[in-house]
Amino acid sequence: MFDEKFLTLLLLFFPGIVGVLFINYVLESYKKLEIVLFLLYSFALGVISYLPTNFFCEDSNIFELRVSTKALILATIFSLIISAIIIFVINSEFLHLCMRKTKISQTMGRKYILKNIIASKDSKINYLLNHWVLIRYQNKEQCFQGYIGAIDFLEDNYVEILLKDVSAYYDNKTEPSYEVEAIYLCEKLENIIIEFQKNI
Helix, strand or coil: CHHHHHHHHHHHHHHHHHHHHHHHHHHHCCCCCCHHHHHHHHHHHHHHHHHHHHHCCCCCEHHHCECCHHHHHHHHHHHHHHHHHHHHHHHHCHHHHHHHHCCCCCCCCCCCHHHHHHHCCCHHHHHHHHCCEEEEECCCCEEEEEEEEEEEECHHHEEEEEEEEEEEEECCCCCCCEEEEEEEEEEEHHHEEEEECCCC
């Protein structure tokens, strides 16, 4: 009896696990959720995903720990649909945009302000995306000027930056040492300063 209930609990979690893994992969593929949060999200999403199956599977009832194969398949499909909606809401920044408009909060939804500037759909935030930036190294006489094409944050406080239309300056020279179409940079945040230049 214990084995059957344990298996049923696993089946209850399965749609939620699939949905949470899908969300985490799309939004933060390189980050891992803490086990407690992972189980909590999986349980909540799993239960919500099973609720609509009551209309299609009379032989299943999650509150009585009865789950049929059909209900499991339907719940997994519903879980992926709900997960896609959650991903859309998060990426559209609808919730944080509403909170900023109503002055409830000024948070922007992502951990790093720089990431918000690049990814935000709010014109009051992402207007800096069209500005020239000067990436200046603090530990050497070297800097790069260009447009930020992409940015991502890695572990150990490293940042990846794809810079476009690049002019490189070495040894405090006022003239570019060389110019290239794009350059990839990977550096610790404390080693660089990113200056947004004024548009002329």
